Amino acid sequence: MNSARVNKYTRVSDEEIADVIARNPRHDGTALLRWFIEADAGHASESSLEDVLHPWCDRYDLPRPIGQQCVGGFHVDALFPEEKVVLELDGWDTHHGRESFESDRDRDATLAALGFLVVRITWRRFRDQPRRDAERLAQILASRRSVAA
Numbered sequence: 001m002n003s004a005r006v007n008k009y010t011r012v013s014d015e016e017i018a019d020v021i022a023r024n025p026r027h028d029g030t031a032l033l034r035w036f037i038e039a040d041a042g043h044a045s046e047s048s049l050e051d052v053l054h055p056w057c058d059r060y061d062l063p064r065p066i067g068q069q070c071v072g073g074f075h076v077d078a079l080f081p082e083e084k085v086v087l088e089l090d091g092w093d094t095h096h097g098r099e100s101f102e103s104d105r106d107r108d109a110t111l112a113a114l115g116f117l118v119v120r121i122t123w124r125r126f127r128d129q130p131r132r133d134a135e136r137l138a139q140i141l142a143s144r145r146s147v148a149a
Contacts, residue, residue: 052126053078053089060134063141072114074107083144086111087137088120117144 021030057064065078065087078087088104108118119140125133 053087056126056130056134060131060138062134062138071116072111074111076111080141080144083141084116085141085144086116086118088118089126090120090122 017033021033024030053067054064056062063080065080065085067078069076069079071079071086076086077089079085080087090104104120111118117140119137121133121137
C-alpha cells in the first residue's frame with residue numbers, strides 16, 4: 001500500500017481505497033486500509049515506518065507530527081514545529097552504508113545549527129520497544145516546550 005500511494009506509476013487515491021473497502025467490508029485487511037482514508041485522510045508516506053507513525057502516536061498519547069516537511073533545505077520524515085524536533089524514521093534498507101551514515105550525520109549537524117533536535121527511531125525499536133521510545137519522545141517534547149516558554 002505504501003508503495004502504491006507514493007509511486008508515480010501506481011499511485012492509488014483515497015477514492016480507490018474507499019472503493020476497495022466498500023466492496024470488501026468483511027475482509028481482514030479492511031481495517032488496515034481504512035486508516036489511510038479515515039484516521040489520516042490524504043496521508044502519503046515514503047516508508048512503512050511512516051505508515052505506523054500516527055497510530056503509534058495515538059496509542060501513546062503523543063501529538064501527531066507534520067509529515068514530509070522541508071526544514072533547512074532538507075526533506076524530513078516528521079516535524080514537531082513548536083518544539084523544533086525533527087523525527088527521522090530510519091529503516092535499514094535506506095539508512096545503511098557509508099554514504100547514508102555520513103549524510104545523516106551531516107544533515108543532523110546542520111539542523112542542530114538551526115536549532116532543531118533530530119530524533120531517530122528505527123523499525124526494530126518501533127517493533128521491540130515502542131513504549132520506551134514513546135516515553136522518551138514525550139520527555140523530549142516536554143523539555144523542548146519548557147525551554148521555548
